[in-house]
Amino acid sequence: MSQDTKVAGLLIFPGLTQLDMTGPYEVLARLPGWRAELVARTMDPVRTDRGLTLLPMVDFAHAPQFDLLVVPGGPGTDDLLLDEETVAFVRRQGEAAAHIFGICTGSLLLGAAGLLRGKRAGGHWSARDLLARFGATVSDARMTVDGKVYTAGGVTSGIDMALRVAADLAGEDVARQIQLLIEYDPEPPFRSGTPFVAPPHILERAKQAGAPRREMRERLTAEAAARLRERA
Amino acid sequence: MSQDTKVAGLLIFPGLTQLDMTGPYEVLARLPGWRAELVARTMDPVRTDRGLTLLPMVDFAHAPQFDLLVVPGGPGTDDLLLDEETVAFVRRQGEAAAHIFGICTGSLLLGAAGLLRGKRAGGHWSARDLLARFGATVSDARMTVDGKVYTAGGVTSGIDMALRVAADLAGEDVARQIQLLIEYDPEPPFRSGTPFVAPPHILERAKQAGAPRREMRERLTAEAAARLRERA
Numbered sequence: 253m254s255q256d257t258k259v260a261g262l263l264i265f266p267g268l269t270q271l272d273m274t275g276p277y278e279v280l281a282r283l284p285g286w287r288a289e290l291v292a293r294t295m296d297p298v299r300t301d302r303g304l305t306l307l308p309m310v311d312f313a314h315a316p317q318f319d320l321l322v323v324p325g326g327p328g329t330d331d332l333l334l335d336e337e338t339v340a341f342v343r344r345q346g347e348a349a350a351h352i353f354g355i356c357t358g359s360l361l362l363g364a365a366g367l368l369r370g371k372r373a374g375g376h377w378s379a380r381d382l383l384a385r386f387g388a389t390v391s392d393a394r395m396t397v398d399g400k401v402y403t404a405g406g407v408t409s410g411i412d413m414a415l416r417v418a419a420d421l422a423g424e425d426v427a428r429q430i431q432l433l434i435e436y437d438p439e440p441p442f443r444s445g446t447p448f449v450a451p452p453h454i455l456e457r458a459k460q461a462g463a464p465r466r467e468m469r470e471r472l473t474a475e476a477a478a479r480l481r482e483r484a
Numbered sequence: 485m486s487q488d489t490k491v492a493g494l495l496i497f498p499g500l501t502q503l504d505m506t507g508p509y510e511v512l513a514r515l516p517g518w519r520a521e522l523v524a525r526t527m528d529p530v531r532t533d534r535g536l537t538l539l540p541m542v543d544f545a546h547a548p549q550f551d552l553l554v555v556p557g558g559p560g561t562d563d564l565l566l567d568e569e570t571v572a573f574v575r576r577q578g579e580a581a582a583h584i585f586g587i588c589t590g591s592l593l594l595g596a597a598g599l600l601r602g603k604r605a606g607g608h609w610s611a612r613d614l615l616a617r618f619g620a621t622v623s624d625a626r627m628t629v630d631g632k633v634y635t636a637g638g639v640t641s642g643i644d645m646a647l648r649v650a651a652d653l654a655g656e657d658v659a660r661q662i663q664l665l666i667e668y669d670p671e672p673p674f675r676s677g678t679p680f681v682a683p684p685h686i687l688e689r690a691k692q693a694g695a696p697r698r699e700m701r702e703r704l705t706a707e708a709a710a711r712l713r714e715r716a
Binding site: 269270271274275277278281282287288290297302303304305306307309356376377394395405406407408409411412415416419424425427428429431432433434435436437438439440441442443444445446447449450451453454455457458 | 503506514519536538637638640641651663664673
């Protein structure tokens with residue numbers, strides 16, 4: 253590995269929604285001149301929200317400074333919003349990284365780390381309004397870029413955004429070649445991928461199922477935002 | 485876990501292209517009444533083609549009969565085409581499963597197991613023509629369904645197809661709700677996801693880079709097809 257190799261660090265943690273991370277990983281791990289590392293607090297196996305288990309490649313203590321910091325989401329994000337060690341790691345890495353890339357509710361963690369103050373940012377449709385608590389201007393777009401901060405909507409939007417990040421880091425031709433290799437010419441069999449297009453009864457069901465999580469998330473976000481204000 | 489719970493078994497192996505599997509996993513693991521299991525020859529950690537490492541949940545010897553068998557692809561597929569133990573496992577599981585779902589070059593392994601004879605089937609654009617060696621009628625479509633056999637094109641096409649599989653197994657409303665939760669309303673930033681739409685110089689580069697792999701794959705496929713004929 254050449255000394256010039258740049259490093260993308262993808263945060264993993266218990267309760268991660270794995271596709272938030274594995275989608276972007278598939279794109280970023282193909283970038284010439286880069287390597288992609290899964291970073292976790294410890295080297296213990298990381299069980300994601302539905303059971304799939306990943307091995308970290310490096311822990312917080314041994315992580316190099318990343319050139320690109322990637323923070324995916326999932327229910328596990330909520331547990332991290334008040335976790336001082338993780339918030340401090342994300343802050344330290346994110347402040348020095350040339351680029352930051354949040355997916356889904358991973359944006360909340362970027363917010364808790366103070367990285368979204370005065371920035372336009374988005375996230376999963378069920379939670380992105382909460383980014384305002386951290387001083388962000390909320391975006392409902394699937395992809396939002398503000399300076400060095402890239403944020404994507406829920407889960408699969410990380411794939412679209414990873415191609416945009418790839419183009420910015422390595423050029424459009426590289427991004428297009430990766431798109432061809434992963435045959436990314438999507439044909440969703442249904443039209444139900446956002447609250448704006450989903451049938452109303454589907455949206456209602458999803459909201460009902462997510463209500464307890466939403467309530468907890470509001471509480472944790474408020475507390476994380478209070479801590480951020482105290483720190484400022 | 486109720487006795488009525490159905491099981492989706494997703495094959496993992498060294499050299500897997502992880503998104504072939506993790507995309508469909510994200511959909512299938514959300515199906516009510518189902519559980520999704522990563523199955524491997526042994527319980528050793530499985531290193532995928534670009535370094536991401538997964539833990540199996542069950543090994544061949546302890547796997548239940550799956551109701552849905554999922555076979556992803558990647559460079560590691562090539563090593564399995566002549567691996568008697570894996571081919572036999574896929575044949576045994578696939579013959580008895582109610583549904584079979586191949587993604588990317590995973591279709592080649594389904595073919596080597598004799599599961600595609602007389603079926604229409606597709607796979608990654610760089611390899612799907614080879615399915616003819618196993619008696620399949622080759623499809624260039626992103627998604628191909630023939631009876632109980634679902635095959636998808638390269639890598640990301642597994643997400644589209646997983647939603648179709650989800651609808652067939654659990655109803656369209658369930659599939660639509662999953663689509664909303666994973667916010668699957670794709671917006672690829674470029675149009676380069678198939679050989680038919682990619683800029684010619686991008687396609688040419690991808691083919692050149694893949695030429696050694698293609699040559700090896702042709703050889704292995706020919707040998708696997710010969711073995712299949714001997715068996716018949």
